[in-house]
Each structure stands twice: as structure tokens, then as C-alpha cells.
Amino acid sequence: MTIPPHIVVLTGAGVSAESGIDTFRAGTNGQPSLWEQHRIEDVATPEAFARDPDLVLRFYDMRRAAIQTKAPNPAHLALARLDAAWPGHVTIVTQNVDDLHERAGAHGVIHMHGEHLSAWCATCDTRTRWTGPLADRPPCPACAAPTLRPDIVWFGEIPYRMDDIQAALAGADLFVSIGTSGAVYPAAGFVRLARELGAQTLELNLERSQGSAWFDETRLGPASEVVAAWVDGLLG
Numbered sequence: 001m002t003i004p005p006h007i008v009v010l011t012g013a014g015v016s017a018e019s020g021i022d023t024f025r026a027g028t029n030g031q032p033s034l035w036e037q038h039r040i041e042d043v044a045t046p047e048a049f050a051r052d053p054d055l056v057l058r059f060y061d062m063r064r065a066a067i068q069t070k071a072p073n074p075a076h077l078a079l080a081r082l083d084a085a086w087p088g089h090v091t092i093v094t095q096n097v098d099d100l101h102e103r104a105g106a107h108g109v110i111h112m113h114g115e116h117l118s119a120w121c122a123t124c125d126t127r128t129r130w131t132g133p134l135a136d137r138p139p140c141p142a143c144a145a146p147t148l149r150p151d152i153v154w155f156g157e158i159p160y161r162m163d164d165i166q167a168a169l170a171g172a173d174l175f176v177s178i179g180t181s182g183a184v185y186p187a188a189g190f191v192r193l194a195r196e197l198g199a200q201t202l203e204l205n206l207e208r209s210q211g212s213a214w215f216d217e218t219r220l221g222p223a224s225e226v227v228a229a230w231v232d233g234l235l236g
């Protein structure tokens with residue numbers, strides 16, 4: 001009896017684009033774009049939070065409210081189908097901070113850059129599911145300190161669950177990267193690592209990513225189409 005392949009999927013902003021959530025880098029030149037009228041360094045760094053916490057909290061309150069009005073698209077649904085029906089192991093690692101994989105039905109998703117619907121208390125280190133605003137400094141449900149911040153990995157901070165991700169990559173037979181530009185490390189380096197550890201590598205994206213040369217195969221097109229077609233092909 002052969003063991004079914006272990007598939008590790010890495011997703012980026014492109015998988016949620018057709019749900020109406022902006023990607024970070026527009027166009028084909030890989031340059032950072034304005035992110036809903038804010039420069040990333042004005043809102044997504046610990047320095048920005050120290051300098052102007054109101055701006056940063058309001059910005060994330062807006063994003064947290066916005067994602068709750070969005071719905072999973074056929075790419076999220078296809079990955080949830082794969083997660084449920086594939087006879088082998090599937091690990092979904094996402095750089096996205098929305099919850100669209102979960103709302104599509106996927107389980108055990110690793111959010112390496114954190115989650116919009118989670119708040120982290122800088123005083124007691126507790127994480128709490130959070131759907132409302134943080135800018136009005138609500139008390140932490142665990143310790144009552146008014147020190148909740150978005151549970152988001154900012155530039156200069158260490159992504160979450162790197163040990164789990166490395167273990168998954170070490171056991172992967174197939175590594176699939178979906179809707180990510182390959183501009184931000186460490187995620188951008190996963191394809192090389194997976195390859196060196198023996199996995200086949202597949203890229204599904206609207207356009208070639210910066211690390212495209214590292215993939216055995218690239219299929220270009222909108223995620224709603226190419227991901228659904230890939231999953232349908234696998235599941236027969």
C-alpha cells in the first residue's frame with residue numbers, strides 16, 4: 001500500500017483577491033503599493049504602533065470590519081474540499097490574516113502572519129477572538145489592562161509557528177504556492193526549502209512570482225479558476 005502524498009499549500013493575498021480583499025503589491029513590478037491609502041511602514045510596524053497607536057488601531061479596525069463583509073471565493077472552497085477529501089495529509093499555511101479559509105471549511109490553517117479576528121494583550125500575553133474595534137482601548141478579557149493590539153505579525157516581527165511550518169515542509173511530497181508574489185521572507189523561501197527536502201513544487205498565480213524559477217511547474221490564471229481546476233484534477 002502506498003502512502004498518499006502529503007501536500008503543503010502556501011497561500012497569499014491573491015487567493016482572497018476575488019473575494020474583494022486588496023493585495024499588497026499591485027502590477028507586475030513587485031513594488032509595494034499604497035495599501036488602502038496608507039504606506040505599509042505607517043501602519044504595519046512596531047515603530048508605527050509606538051509612534052501613532054491611534055492611526056494603527058483605527059487602520060486595523062477598518063480592515064477587521066471589512067473582512068467580515070467578505071465571503072470565501074471558489075479558490076478557498078476548493079482548498080477546503082481538498083482538505084476534507086484528500087486521502088493524505090494537507091497542511092494549509094497562509095500569509096493572509098483574513099479567516100476566509102476557515103469560513104470555506106478548511107481546518108488547522110496555520111496563520112503565519114497572525115489573524116485580524118484575534119487580539120493580543122501586550123500585558124498578559126493572552127490571545128482573544130476579537131471582532132469589534134480596538135481603537136477605543138477595551139480592557140483585555142483576561143487581565144483588564146487596556147493593552148490589546150491586533151494579533152498581526154508586523155514587519156520586523158517573527159512569523160508564527162515556524163517550527164510547525166518547517167516540519168510540514170520536511171514531510172511534504174508536494175508544495176503548492178497560491179497567489180503570493182514571493183516578495184516577503186521567510187514565506188518566499190519555502191519553495192527552495194521544500195525542493196531541497198525533496199518535494200515537487202507547483203505555483204498557481206495570476207502572474208509569475210519572484211521565485212517562479214524554483215517551481216517545477218507554474219499554472220497562471222485567477223485563483224478561482226486555476227485552484228479549482230487543480231483540486232478537481234487531484235480529486236478526480
Ligand code: OAD
Binds near residue numbers: 180204
Ligand atoms: P502580494 O500582494 O505581494 O502578492 C499577491 C499576489 O497575488 C501577486 O503575485 C498577484 O499576481 C497575485 N494575484 C492577484 N490577484 C490574483 C488572483 N485573482 N488569483 C491569483 N493570484 C492573484 O501578497 P502576498 O504575497 O500575500 O505581510 O504578500 C506577502 C505579505 O506581504 C503579506 O502577508 C503581508 C505583506 O506585507 C504582512 O503583513 C506581515
